[in-house]
Amino acid sequence: MSREREVKAIGQAGWRRTFGAGIVSLAYFFPVFYIIMTAFKTRPDALAMPIKFLFTPTLENFYSVFVRADIQGGGGTNSGFGLYFFNSLFIGGTSVFLALIIGTSAAYGFSRFPLRGNDTYLFVILTTRMLPPIIAIIPIFVLFRIFGLSGSYTGVIALYTAFNLPFSIWMAKSFFDDLDRDIEDAARMDGSSEWSVFRKICLPQVYGGLAATFVFAVILTWNEFLFALMLTGTETRTVPVAIARTIGGQVGVDWGLLSAIETLFIIPVVIVTFLLQNQLLRGVTFGTIRK
Amino acid sequence: MTSAESSVSAIEQDNRPPARKASSFVGWIMSPERRGPLLIAPAIATLFLVNIFPLMWSFGLSFFEYKANRIAPPVFKGLTNYRDVLTDPEIWARFQNTALIVIGSVTLQLIVGFLLALLFAQEFPLRRYLLMLVLSPMMLSLSAVGVFFKLFYDPTLGFISRIISMFTTDTFVILSTPTRAIVAIVVADAWMWSPFVMLLVLAGLVSVPKYLYEAAEIDRAGWWRRFTTITFPYIRSLLLLALLFRTIETFKIFDIVYLLTEGGPGSSTETASVYVYRLAFQFFRTSQASAMGYIMVFAVIVLTSLYLYAIQSRRSEP
Numbered sequence: 001m002s003r004e005r006e007v008k009a010i011g012q013a014g015w016r017r018t019f020g021a022g023i024v025s026l027a028y029f030f031p032v033f034y035i036i037m038t039a040f041k042t043r044p045d046a047l048a049m050p051i052k053f054l055f056t057p058t059l060e061n062f063y064s065v066f067v068r069a070d071i072q073g074g075g076g077t078n079s080g081f082g083l084y085f086f087n088s089l090f091i092g093g094t095s096v097f098l099a100l101i102i103g104t105s106a107a108y109g110f111s112r113f114p115l116r117g118n119d120t121y122l123f124v125i126l127t128t129r130m131l132p133p134i135i136a137i138i139p140i141f142v143l144f145r146i147f148g149l150s151g152s153y154t155g156v157i158a159l160y161t162a163f164n165l166p167f168s169i170w171m172a173k174s175f176f177d178d179l180d181r182d183i184e185d186a187a188r189m190d191g192s193s194e195w196s197v198f199r200k201i202c203l204p205q206v207y208g209g210l211a212a213t214f215v216f217a218v219i220l221t222w223n224e225f226l227f228a229l230m231l232t233g234t235e236t237r238t239v240p241v242a243i244a245r246t247i248g249g250q251v252g253v254d255w256g257l258l259s260a261i262e263t264l265f266i267i268p269v270v271i272v273t274f275l276l277q278n279q280l281l282r283g284v285t286f287g288t289i290r291k
Numbered sequence: 292m293t294s295a296e297s298s299v300s301a302i303e304q305d306n307r308p309p310a311r312k313a314s315s316f317v318g319w320i321m322s323p324e325r326r327g328p329l330l331i332a333p334a335i336a337t338l339f340l341v342n343i344f345p346l347m348w349s350f351g352l353s354f355f356e357y358k359a360n361r362i363a364p365p366v367f368k369g370l371t372n373y374r375d376v377l378t379d380p381e382i383w384a385r386f387q388n389t390a391l392i393v394i395g396s397v398t399l400q401l402i403v404g405f406l407l408a409l410l411f412a413q414e415f416p417l418r419r420y421l422l423m424l425v426l427s428p429m430m431l432s433l434s435a436v437g438v439f440f441k442l443f444y445d446p447t448l449g450f451i452s453r454i455i456s457m458f459t460t461d462t463f464v465i466l467s468t469p470t471r472a473i474v475a476i477v478v479a480d481a482w483m484w485s486p487f488v489m490l491l492v493l494a495g496l497v498s499v500p501k502y503l504y505e506a507a508e509i510d511r512a513g514w515w516r517r518f519t520t521i522t523f524p525y526i527r528s529l530l531l532l533a534l535l536f537r538t539i540e541t542f543k544i545f546d547i548v549y550l551l552t553e554g555g556p557g558s559s560t561e562t563a564s565v566y567v568y569r570l571a572f573q574f575f576r577t578s579q580a581s582a583m584g585y586i587m588v589f590a591v592i593v594l595t596s597l598y599l600y601a602i603q604s605r606r607s608e609p
Contacts, residue, residue, distance in 0.1 A: 007422055007490070008497040009414035017415040024410060029424035031439055031482065032431075034450065038442075051450055102333045109330025121331070123599060128342045130595045132543040134564045135584040138571045139345035139352070142359050162341035165334055194326065223432030225546045230572070240434040244550060247438060255442055262438060266431055273430045274423040281490050284429060288602050289491065289532060 007277055032266065038259035046256045061260035081242065081261065088238040091153065092221035095160035100214055103168025108198060110169070111176035129166035129286065133226045141230050151233025159227055164217045170287035171216070175209035176202060178290070212279040215272055239265050353581035360575040372582035382583060384558065385566040391473055392480070392562060393541045399481035400537055401530065404488025411489070412496045429486045437550030440479040465552070469559030472552050476560055479547055484537060491533040495526030528605040535598040539591055563587055
């Protein structure tokens with residue numbers, strides 16, 4: 001596992017490159033920046049043209065994400081977004097935790113005790129993840145209704161566990177494959193049991209990678225839209241579905257409010273992207289490409 | 292069984308019988324040669340239960356006449372659904388829309404991603420922070436990006452439409468013509484995924500051995516010659532992987548289309564995934580939707596095997 005914390009580079013360039021790349025990066029990031037900026041604007045500022053870059057920031061939009069003002073004035077009602085954020089985190093965290101436990105064990109098996117047809121298993125597993133989600137959702141939607149699972153945490157978490165499993169297996173396997181086998185063999189020679197080889201030698205070396213896999217998979221689940229759209233109910237709705245419902249009305253969309261929701265939704269992702277930079281290549285290719 | 296015995300048999304598990312005959316079921320299941328199967332069993336069971344079994348069920352369903360909103364039991368129809376799907380011009384039009392978006396978006400991603408990679412290939416001050424800005428779009432939710440661009444393309448409020456309408460006389464409405472709608476989707480998708488290509492190309496650029504450039508320096512090879520003879524051969528395999536991976540992913544495009552155009556105007560941006568969604572959950576033609584879905588599955592399986600084949604051959608490269 002590489003210890004570098006950054007995406008690798010060749011050669012050295014100076015501040016002049018920083019300047020050029022800076023302009024390009026800022027332009028590239030502008031859509032995200034624009035959303036974050038709009039979230040802090042009052043309604044007139046958000047609508048002003050040309051785009052206002054200097055304005056008095058307001059937290060009004062963030063307040064109304066959670067509390068929807070009553071038309072008659074006075075108090076406000078809970079918009080439910082608190083719950084939706086909780087759902088996204090809870091469903092993501094639980095399903096990834098389960099997937100990672102099952103997946104790490106499978107990955108260790110695939111890596112250290114290859115079966116006959118090992119590659120076929122791995123191919124089928126990857127394929128279940130590569131299939132269009134719409135194909136999987138048709139039977140699952142019907143079966144979930146038959147078994148009374150639609151709209152329940154159990155159903156959604158079970159589905160997301162299976163959804164995250166191929167990713168966890170391929171990622172964890174790629175980390176186990178990277179390890180130096182000599183240390184393990186030496187431990188076996190010294191009489192370590194297979195369990196302690198796994199527990200005391202292999203696992204500690206991949207903790208970092210597994211942590212990265214966890215965060216990565218939580219983001220994938222946090223971002224997932226179609227399964228959530230079809231299988232969550234009012235109580236288990238996740239943020240992407242709630243956002244889609246907010247813009248569903250076509251007329252009278254409050255862009256300031258929407259930007260505030262989006263900002264809360266994407267800020268964790270942007271921070272994590274920064275922290276996981278060196279694992280990003282492995283993560284976005286499901287562990288199939290390491291370097 | 293002692294640990295020493297088990298470790299020996301683990302190393303030589305292929306050509307050695309188990310060190311001791313297991314006396315009970317527990318012993319049988321825990322024996323060294325069942326370690327692999329035991330470790331992967333929970334994963335296979337989960338995948339089978341939640342993923343593979345439902346898929347097999349709907350595969351079976353694609354040979355029947357069945358509507359998910361009716362109580363009527365499925366009626367066997369053989370390959371009729373597949374024949375209907377393959378001869379339906381409506382469905383070919385959806386595949387054509389998908390192909391247009393895939394070709395447009397993947398080409399744009401490859402170009403933009405490649406240029407970004409060249410820009411970020413060298414180390415320079417603040418590189419890590421600027422990379423964060425460029426890399427974050429691909430980590431965002433597809434649905435979030437759909438909402439972003441819905442706002443940007445908004446005829447009266449969106450900054451993209453307002454910038455465009457400065458150069459044209461009329462207001463810019465993405466849904467006004469099919470071309471505009473497709474371009475709008477392609478731009479949103481390519482913006483999101485160009486960093487992916489960039490990341491892969493960067494990995495290729497870094498893998499070029501330094502001495503090759505030094506040798507080229509001595510030979511006074513020009514910029515273009517250095518690129519075609521040294522750099523490109525090293526990034527070629529990664530470009531191919533990027534192309535395949537992005538083709539698979541873009542082929543499934545749903546969220547952005549669903550949020551941005553809902554398939555409109557008319558059905559000009561309705562992609563295969565969106566159409567399957569309509570068939571299954573709006574028209575409740577469950578079995579036709581499954582049949583069309585399995586045509587997509589076939590395409591994805593072919594592309595995925597090509598992708599894994601390309602990965603294998605890249606690994607065996609020197």
